Amino acid sequence: xxxxxxxxxxxxxxxxxxxxxxxxxxxxxxxxxxxxxxxxxxxxxxxxxxxxxxxxxxxxxxxxxxxxxxxxxxxxxxxxxxxxxxxxxxxxxxxxxxxxxxxxxxxxxx
Numbered sequence: 001x002x003x004x005x006x007x008x009x010x011x012x013x014x015x016x017x018x019x020x021x022x023x024x025x026x027x028x029x030x031x032x033x034x035x036x037x038x039x040x041x042x043x044x045x046x047x048x049x050x051x052x053x054x055x056x057x058x059x060x061x062x063x064x065x066x067x068x069x070x071x072x073x074x075x076x077x078x079x080x081x082x083x084x085x086x087x088x089x090x091x092x093x094x095x096x097x098x099x100x101x102x103x104x105x106x107x108x109x110x
Contacts, residue, residue, distance in 0.1 A: 083089065094100040
């Protein structure tokens with residue numbers, strides 16, 4: 001600002017210049033936009049995180065269901081193995097399908 005003294009200490013302002021501030025001032029609108037963007041980012045991250053949580057829950061529940069199914073199959077296969085290994089079944093297959101007979105003492109070689 002340029003002042004010119006006229007007469008008894010009366011000043012006349014002839015030119016007004018704005019000096020740049022020593023510290024740049026961020027307009028309030030910029031702060032508001034920055035805050036809004038930050039809140040939006042946090043909100044979107046929260047929504048994404050919830051989705052991940054739900055997807056993980058579905059995966060875990062699917063894995064538990066698969067585990068139960070595999071355990072049932074394992075028990076069925078164990079039962080089948082015990083049935084197939086039973087001596088009575090082996091004896092009946094040996095006699096009927098393979099034509100085997102019990103060993104006679106006189107035909108045994110020691």
